[in-house]
Amino acid sequence: xxxxxxGPVMSSKAVRVVGAEQVPYFRTSEFSELMFENxxxxxxxxxAPRGSKAVFLTNSSTGAMxxxxxxxxxxxxxxxxxxxxxxxxxxxxxxxxxxxxYTEIKLxxxxxxxxxxxxxxxxxxxxxxxxxVDETSTGVLYDxxxxxxxxxxxxxxxxxxxxxxxxxxxxxxxECGADVMLTGSQKVLACPPGISIVVLAPIxxxxxxxxxxxxxxxxxxxxxxxxxxxxxxxxxxVGILIQINTRLxxxxxxxxxxxxxxxxxxxxxxxxxxxxxxxFEIVSESPANGVTPLHPLHANAYDIxxxxxxxxxxxxxxxxxxxxxxxxxxxxxxxxxxxxxxxLVNAFKDLMSKGLL
Amino acid sequence: xxxxxxGPVMSSKAVRVVGAEQVPYFRTSEFSELMFENxxxxxxxxxAPRGSKAVFLTNSSTGAMxxxxxxxxxxxxxxxxxxxxxxxxxxxxxxxxxxxxYTEIKLxxxxxxxxxxxxxxxxxxxxxxxxxVDETSTGVLYDxxxxxxxxxxxxxxxxxxxxxxxxxxxxxxxECGADVMLTGSQKVLACPPGISIVVLAPIxxxxxxxxxxxxxxxxxxxxxxxxxxxxxxxxxxVGILIQINTRLxxxxxxxxxxxxxxxxxxxxxxxxxxxxxxxFEIVSESPANGVTPLHPLHANAYDIxxxxxxxxxxxxxxxxxxxxxxxxxxxxxxxxxxxxxxxLVNAFKDLMSKGLL
Numbered sequence: 228x229x230x231x232x233x234g235p236v237m238s239s240k241a242v243r244v245v246g247a248e249q250v251p252y253f254r255t256s257e258f259s260e261l262m263f264e265n266x267x268x269x270x271x272x273x274x275a276p277r278g279s280k281a282v283f284l285t286n287s288s289t290g291a292m293x294x295x296x297x298x299x300x301x302x303x304x305x306x307x308x309x310x311x312x313x314x315x316x317x318x319x320x321x322x323x324x325x326x327x328x329y330t331e332i333k334l335x336x337x338x339x340x341x342x343x344x345x346x347x348x349x350x351x352x353x354x355x356x357x358x359x360v361d362e363t364s365t366g367v368l369y370d371x372x373x374x375x376x377x378x379x380x381x382x383x384x385x386x387x388x389x390x391x392x393x394x395x396x397x398x399x400x401x402e403c404g405a406d407v408m409l410t411g412s413q414k415v416l417a418c419p420p421g422i423s424i425v426v427l428a429p430i431x432x433x434x435x436x437x438x439x440x441x442x443x444x445x446x447x448x449x450x451x452x453x454x455x456x457x458x459x460x461x462x463x464x465v466g467i468l469i470q471i472n473t474r475l476x477x478x479x480x481x482x483x484x485x486x487x488x489x490x491x492x493x494x495x496x497x498x499x500x501x502x503x504x505x506x507f508e509i510v511s512e513s514p515a516n517g518v519t520p521l522h523p524l525h526a527n528a529y530d531i532x533x534x535x536x537x538x539x540x541x542x543x544x545x546x547x548x549x550x551x552x553x554x555x556x557x558x559x560x561x562x563x564x565x566x567x568x569x570x571l572v573n574a575f576k577d578l579m580s581k582g583l584l
Numbered sequence: 585x586x587x588x589x590x591g592p593v594m595s596s597k598a599v600r601v602v603g604a605e606q607v608p609y610f611r612t613s614e615f616s617e618l619m620f621e622n623x624x625x626x627x628x629x630x631x632a633p634r635g636s637k638a639v640f641l642t643n644s645s646t647g648a649m650x651x652x653x654x655x656x657x658x659x660x661x662x663x664x665x666x667x668x669x670x671x672x673x674x675x676x677x678x679x680x681x682x683x684x685x686y687t688e689i690k691l692x693x694x695x696x697x698x699x700x701x702x703x704x705x706x707x708x709x710x711x712x713x714x715x716x717v718d719e720t721s722t723g724v725l726y727d728x729x730x731x732x733x734x735x736x737x738x739x740x741x742x743x744x745x746x747x748x749x750x751x752x753x754x755x756x757x758x759e760c761g762a763d764v765m766l767t768g769s770q771k772v773l774a775c776p777p778g779i780s781i782v783v784l785a786p787i788x789x790x791x792x793x794x795x796x797x798x799x800x801x802x803x804x805x806x807x808x809x810x811x812x813x814x815x816x817x818x819x820x821x822v823g824i825l826i827q828i829n830t831r832l833x834x835x836x837x838x839x840x841x842x843x844x845x846x847x848x849x850x851x852x853x854x855x856x857x858x859x860x861x862x863x864f865e866i867v868s869e870s871p872a873n874g875v876t877p878l879h880p881l882h883a884n885a886y887d888i889x890x891x892x893x894x895x896x897x898x899x900x901x902x903x904x905x906x907x908x909x910x911x912x913x914x915x916x917x918x919x920x921x922x923x924x925x926x927x928l929v930n931a932f933k934d935l936m937s938k939g940l941l
Binding site: 228230237247252290411421422467 | 608642800818
């Protein structure tokens with residue numbers, strides 16, 4: 228199967244070779260060294276400010292989102308949530324669950340956040356801001372620099388969920404002033420799902436250390452403390468952490484984070500060029516590099532997903548909820564190349580010739 | 585490296601082959617079918633009562649322990665915690681964190697729980713009981729049947745943490761009356777770590793559905809609801825779930841859960857026979873099949889761990905905390921055979937010949 232979803236995505240040969248190896252015992256100095264290398268490369272690739280720390284959590288990225296909310300905010304906060312789709316809504320729901328006062332900046336599906344819209348909240352008594360940098364459900368990329376300036380001006384604790392934008396879109400944690408960024412193993416890192424990663428700027432490290440969290444598993448101070456010796460509080464997904472190590476070094480050897488971002492951008496541009504004459508509408512006003520959300524003009528989006536899966540051996544990414552019939556997504560992350568785009572576009576053309584698109 | 589730890593353990597060839605494959609997209613009927621098969625085999629192998637359900641969580645087993653506490657108990661409960669080591673202490677700490685009143689049945693390291701000790705708590709106003717069936721830190725196996733009778737008599741909600749005892753020691757969920765059992769992917773299931781599994785008897789299913797949990801990630805009602813269609817609320821560790829499927833079918837093909845338990849028991853018996861004349865004391869009064877905890881009479885336990893790792897290519901399992909220098913453990917789970925025991929015993933004899941044991 229050819230996989231154009233936004234996760235799990237296809238992995239490189241080197242990552243898959245690691246997947247076939249026996250998983251080693253991990254309470255060893257050897258594994259600690261590997262974890263320190265993972266941290267070093269994560270801080271480098273996020274361009275994190277000096278003194279930042281990374282922790283590796285064994286869970287879906289949703290777990291990391293929730294851990295960040297639980298460890299960085301309390302009932303005394305008042306946060307802004309950029310909500311332009313399923314993942315923005317998820318942040319809002321988490322604030323609700325954890326009794327953190329919040330206000331949603333509600334956007335239509337595909338709508339970008341303009342400076343004007345954001346500055347309606349200027350000078351108001353907010354303490355934090357949560358944004359999914361690539362709102363993956365609609366492929367909308369938000370401007371981390373513009374939001375960062377707003378946060379700086381308003382002294383907001385700034386959380387960037389970069390789950391599907393890390394290494395796909397330019398991101399400079401130090402420059403945009405993000406206090407926290409988080410991502411997952413199964414997006415551009417192109418490893419199996421199971422690990423999420425949280426990078427904390429120095430201010431966030433201090434905040435987390437002082438937090439009182441009603442959770443053992445999501446206690447980030449405990450994760451930070453264990454990471455001082457390259458370890459985790461509980462048995463992590465050791466195999467995936469080794470695959471992440473392989474992949475991070477692969478990216479470094481190929482030229483680093485900017486080269487990888489350029490590669491994903493080129494993969495997206497190639498696809499968007501090739502579908503220009505097909506009956507699709509790109510629904511994002513500000514397309515992220517990692518994924519293209521498409522509204523088929525004459526066909527049902529979910530039917531196309533099923534047809535491609537069952538008859539062409541291709542996975543595209545269906546949407547859920549009220550977007551299910553109207554939108555599907557094509558990912559540009561993972562071990563894909565321009566020829567793969569051609570294969571997918573030819574399948575679309577074949578569907579057209581059959582009157583199914 | 586030859587791996588005698590208690591997790592991650594060595595995997596079969598078939599499981600490792602799956603580890604090398606591309607991880608598929610999972611919001612499909614194909615993946616749902618696989619998840620239903622995983623559930624069916626988990627219910628079969630735990631001998632769960634009719635109407636039980638299984639959910640698969642992406643996290644360390646500690647996450648499953650905490651999820652069960654959060655979803656099955658409240659501040660109005662009053663639970664007994666069997667605390668004979670690190671994992672019993674962990675349950676107690678979780679009750680503390682979540683404000684669940686609890687009383688610890690404190691046991692010394694290696695001590696078994698007798699009927700007499702347990703019945704000191706008979707007829708008192710408790711509502712639940714938590715036990716690590718194999719207290720993995722000291723290799724003590726508790727009697728699930730005896731505890732189950734006590735729970736039945738006292739109407740206690742009965743939680744069995746079977747992390748390292750599932751498929752290693754006999755367990756009959758229906759017969760012992762456990763309401764919940766939980767385990768992890770990296771013990772006798774011999775897959776990479778990253779997935780934990782919770783089996784809920786019908787009463788537990790009802791309890792979980794009515795629970796009000798201040799967590800999105802650990803909301804077991806949501807997990808149950810998604811599992812009705814063979815899915816999970818968030819992207820799970822898809823690769824490991826497929827490996828678990830391979831492994832469960834491997835166990836079924838080899839004769840099922842009782843055959844696997846007998847295999848692990850024989851592996852343990854063979855090892856214990858082979859070390860009879862070596863200067864070790866088995867510190868468990870009631871040895872579980874999965875692991876043998878050893879106190880070396882004339883040497884430092886942690887030094888032996890390091891020596892075997894660095895000079896013999898063998899991992900045994902060090903203990904932590906105040907047991908670090910006195911106790912190490914030898915696991916009998918995962919892809920090990922009797923010849924591997926001989927290799928380890930020969931290494932011990934070699935250390936003896938050098939005056940290091």
